Amino acid sequence: MDDAVARIEAGPVTVTQTDYARGLRRELRELWRSVLARRAPQVLPSLSGELKGLPAEASITEYLQGLNIWFQLLRIIEENAATRARRMTEVETGPAGIEGSFARVMETTGDLAEEQFRATAQQLSVGPTLTAHPTEAKRATVLEIHRRIAHALAELESSRLTKRERDTLISGIECEIDLLWLTGELRLERPTPHDEIGWGLQFFRDSIFDAAVEVTGSYQDAVSQRFGNSEEVAPCFDFHSWIGGDRDGNPGVTVETTAAALKQARAAAIERHQQDLIRATQHLSISSTISHLPDPVRESLQTVIDAAPLPEDAPRRNPGEYFRQALSAITRRIVATGTGEGPAYPHVRTYIAELRKVEAALEAIGAAKLARRMIRPLRWQAEIFGFRTFMLDVRQNSSVTTQVISEIWGEGAPEYGTPEWTQRLRSEIGMAELPALDIDALGPQAQELIALLALMYQTRLGADPRAIGPFILSMTRSSDDLLGVYLLARYAGFGSEKLDLKVVPLFETIGDLRAAPQILTELLRVPLARRSLDDGNHRIEIMLGYSDSNKDGGYLTSSWELGKAQRSIKQALADFRLTPSFFHGRGGSVSRGGAPTERAIAAQPRGTVNGQLRTTEQGEVISAKFSNRPTAQHELERLASSVLAQSLDGRRIPMVPEFIDTFEALSGISQTTYQELLRRPGFIDYFQQSSPVEELAKLKMGSRPTRRFGAKSLEDLRAIPWVFAWSQNRHLITGWYGIGTAISEFRRIQNNDELLLRMFEKSRIFRLIVDEVEKSLFHADLDIGAQYATLVADPAVRDDIFGRIRKEYDASREAIMFLNGGTPIGERFPMMSATFGRVQADLARVHDLQIRLLHDYRDRPGRDILVPLMQTMNCISTALGWTG
Known part of the structure; x- marks a missing residue:
């Protein structure tokens, strides 16, 4: 399951919240219909369900474009509803009521001595790492439109809006949907590594700079609430990026690319520091004629001022306003650090030290609240992002x-x-x-x-x-x-x-x-x-x-x-x-390690987190988590608080030996079953022909060369197109294949059902695996998969490979239902089921169309059907919530 759905699964959803989301879907659907009525009225009956089946072939491109926009809007609505639900929970129960919050961790850690907490907090380090893996099918321009729509939806929640203000916001959302139509979702050219550098940095400008500081504040508040004092905790984020530095399999990333990535990231951080310093300077209009500055305070500020003196011919501004003068001096040094000319900072530590002096000076004159509001966030930002961004x-x-x-x-x-x-x-x-x-x-x-x-x-x-x-x-x-x-x-x-x-x-x-x-x-x-x-x-x-x-x-x-x-x-x-x-x-899909953040971290082996953890944020996961500030803030807090909770959890006991032995047996059977499939004669042909893996190379998703897609042997298969292709044809074998035989064989040989059921109840990692397999089985559809199997030229290969997949699929469903007490697949995850149910019927029609287009494209490659074929890939990945 992807993290977008995981966010919705977290926590109860009241009737009021459900009604809110339903109303939002209804309102945006009307705006979407309004745009289609102007831009492509011929496909509106098919998209609205007034006509069954697909429109005329001449309108297929417009049909897919309209459907993909609706899938995108559904994701934005879900994200907005989840953000609203968290806010309502916090209003009603306080921050500790939110799953994944620092406040919840501090409230539920039991008899936690402050000394033990401080020892863990001192080494707490969480490293989200942005990567440019080619799994983001949406253009950066489209993601920016999504962000503006999400922001407008949040503004609509205000109860103080007049009718005119509300109508203006709704009209603006309709214009953004129109822009989605006029922009189009397909990239016409493959992005360069330099394009990807700018794409990654935009998430910091749009959300991460603010969100990381906000989460640090939430962390500080939770600790102060727990221990009744204000001793500061250090920021725990340590952002990394691979964008511009990852050259494995991508000859387009050169030394010049890496140097450019370093330069642009440095410029983004310094620009942000400069903006915030100017804002703080404007606010801190403290006059020494009104508020007496003790000599040590004035002398401390003077050292900051003297480090970046004004030119001799410059008029001296703000006489007596030492705080403004000090912040102006710091700003001059920050500007010089960016340009390389003037009194630049020799080291980021010096910048942080000068901010501390200003902060301490405010505290010394009884303005501690001003210090916490105006200067401490700047210092936290400097400590997190430095002169580097990441x-x-x-x-x-x-x-x-x-x-x-x-x-x-x-x-x-x-x-x-x-x-x-x-x-x-x-x-x-x-x-x-x-x-x-x-x-x-x-x-x-x-x-x-x-x-x-x-x-x-x-x-x-x-x-x-x-x-x-x-x-x-x-x-x-x-x-x-x-x-x-x-x-x-x-x-x-x-x-x-x-x-x-x-x-x-x-x-x-x-x-x-x-x-x-x-x-x-x-x-x-x-x-x-x-x-x-x-x-x-x-x-x-x-x-x-x-x-x-x-x-x-x-x-x-x-x-x-x-x-x-x-x-x-x-x-x-x-x-x-x-x-x-x-x-x-980790990636976004189950097959590449995707799972709900708290549960994935909690399932790590005992003693392997110890306050520090890094994880990749790849492709579409980056946009799902960091496109807007409220979601970014929640995702970062959820990640950091989960690492803290796992590090403080002294109750964990090592996995019991019989669980280890059982896991070894299940893993061995599962691997054998899985590899037997991959080694079957004709398997590579089946994979290439029953999925659009070769055609995926036409999607301009990343700067990596197309040779990473497609295969002539098992060794050539790359993980990203491997998962993407099995998702497109709805086999999804990478998320479940092998577990059915493993469970059934273990039950037959060991005759110990009670042990498996106890593992399902007691073992965090086994429960996580079973739950994620169930979600993969829910999203798999072998009736649709059977239609893709008709693309395989050799009937003997088709019948052999698909027959084995179908048999293992049935065995895996049976195994999961044995473990979950007979509950139908997907029923334990009602929000996930409801979310997918809203796209299921439309998605089935897109699969039908993709299969038809693949037949035609492969029979007559010269036909002008590549654009709609690529559109089907985008539609399927948007509806499922992941690519690879």
Whole structure:
């Protein structure tokens, strides 16, 4: 289930709230109909249900465009209703009544000593990480229109609106719907990496800058309410981004791209600081002739003023208004930091320190409330976003780093994977001085990688060293892969004793997850790596991939192996007195780790959160969570409070041995069942022909090249199009396949139904898996899937593969209903069912149309039907709420 639906599932919904959402749907549907009546009256009868079936072929494009706009409006309405429900709950019961709030966590933690809380809060760090994975089908312009509609809907809730004001707002919403029509949802050109950089930064400008500070305030209020004092908590957010830094599989991301991403992110942060400083300066009109400033206060402010003196010929403004003068001086330094000219801040710490001086000065004259309202939010913003907006991570594949090392070593270099390679790597990395490197003699790939590492080194020396994040190595298969990055960093100028570079392994496949503890053990036995990885807090960051492990073994096996890997990594690092900080590479769909935030974090193995967690926010998940401020605020608080709650939960006990044994048995059966399907003769043909996976490359969703879509073998299948395609044809096997056989075989062999039912009741991770499988089964529709199967040319392949999928689907439904007490699939999640029910009939017609268009496009590729075919893909992904 995607997070948009998860938000709606959270908490009870009263009749009043349900009526509100129903009325909103009715009102927006009339506005939508009004637009269609002007723009495409010929399709209105079909879209309104007055005529059954599809309109004439000449009107298909307009029909799909109108339907997709309605699907988009439904999502906005649901989000608005969820925001309103939270506000009503807070009015009626206080902030502790809201699921996922800091207030709820502080109220429900039982006998929590303040010392224990402070120890946990001191290390609390939550790292949402925006990525540019090609799973967002909507254009940035369309997302901006969505944001304006959501804002207008929120304004309509005011009871003080006059009829004229209300009519004006409604007319504005109709204009925005008209703009959706006139804009169109399809990208005409594939976005460049530079386009994606701007797209990602816009979410910070629109919502995240404000939301993160607001959530920090909610955190402070909850702590003060619990412990009865105002001792400040530190902001807990540590935003990262991959946009402009992730070059794995995307040759369009270059050193120049990464430098541009750093520059634009720095400019966005400084621009925001400047705007807020100007606003604060305008407000703080405190005169020393009215409010006496003690000498220490005046002297403290004077040091701030003197650090950025006015030019000699500039008139002195605001005489006697030391606070305005100090804030004006800070503003001058911020401007200079952006331009590189004038009294720039040498380090972000200096900026924060000067804000603290102003804050302390206000408190000293009895204006603590002013300090909290006007200055503390600026300081929190500086502490969260610095001069960077986010930390820009760099990601590259281990195959590239290995190739570059081979090239540097030149003729006679040992073969990768041999003892000779390992020996030379360790020998060279330990040298006091490396052999001279002739950069100009290297090929483009090697030059690019060395230049990238040099850029990372130079950025670490700048005014905000946290502008650059770690080097994430995808497809980490050995300790040699990680050591290779450190060797290349030394060639790029990082030094020799301790490198100011964190190399983060990304363990993706099931085999790599199982090998992770041994890989890390071997790595930490190398002194240079040990010194460089330990940042003084005795923590090491480890990234876990959800997509490829799912593709390897299916949902149940992937979920279990990820939990096992965390426990085994934690144990392995304990031998070195180190603690892992896990970075979860989740996507939006169930198949890629998507799940309700609180439950997903609560289901992590005991002792593996410990106050710190990073998670990717990918593609359409970014727009679902961060398009507007109220939703962004709720999502960020829900994430951070869940990490806090899990870290404070001392009641968790280790998983009981019989549960572990049962999980191992279920996982083994499920993986075998899943892999048997993937290895069936003709499976690749079935996948390519029964889904629009090849045609998905035509959707201009991301800057990655189209070769990441489509496949000639299992190894070629990429996780994102893999999930996207199975969603489009409504098989959704990536979210459930294998669990039916696993449960039925376990019941047959072990004859212990009571154990499975007890696991369903007591094990958080098993309950989460079962619930998410049920949601996947609910969204799957094998009657529609059977129609897609008719696209497969070979009837023997079609009957064999689809027959196995149908059999496993029936077994999985039976297994879930055994565990949930016989409740029909989806009935335990009424809001999800209701939400999907509103699009189900229209969605079935879109599937019919897509199948017909696929037949025609493949039979006669020259026909001009590509646009409506791509529109069907957008419609299906919008209705389901996810792409990949």
